[in-house]
Amino acid sequence: MKRQWEERLSSVDTLEQEMQRVKETFASKVKHLTEEKHTAEEQAQSLLSKLRSCDDAFRQQLEAKERSHDDVIRQLRQERQAEVDLANRKVVEVEEEMRQLLLEAAAEKRTTEARMQKLARAFHEVQDGMSG
Secondary structure, eight states, X not given: OHHHHHHHHHHHHHHHHHHHHHHHHHHHHHHHHHHHHHHHHHHHXXXXXXXXXXXXXXXXXXXXXXXXXXXHHHHHHXXXXXXXXXXXXXXXXXXXXXXXXXXXXXXXXXXXXXHHHHHHHHHHHHHHHHHO
């Protein structure tokens, strides 16, 4: 009987040792998995931070390019408006020159017509004087 008790005690000791080893292994695995989880969370946070940083940098570059393009468009509009204004001024100048030329031509026409009438009268007077 003593031997049975010794065997049982030995079995219990073996079971306790096995149980202790299983607990330690389990605790080690839990610790290892917890550390992996913590490391993964840190890496995820780091990657999110880098992603946000890249996103911010990209947005800044995009906004800078948009501002640059807006500036170029504004400059081009100003240049085109200046060209249109210059062209309009030239049109006004040419129209004014044309008016002046038309006025001068009309005045010259009146002068020429007056001379022609004077010559015609003089010619009639000469004809009348020769026939009379």
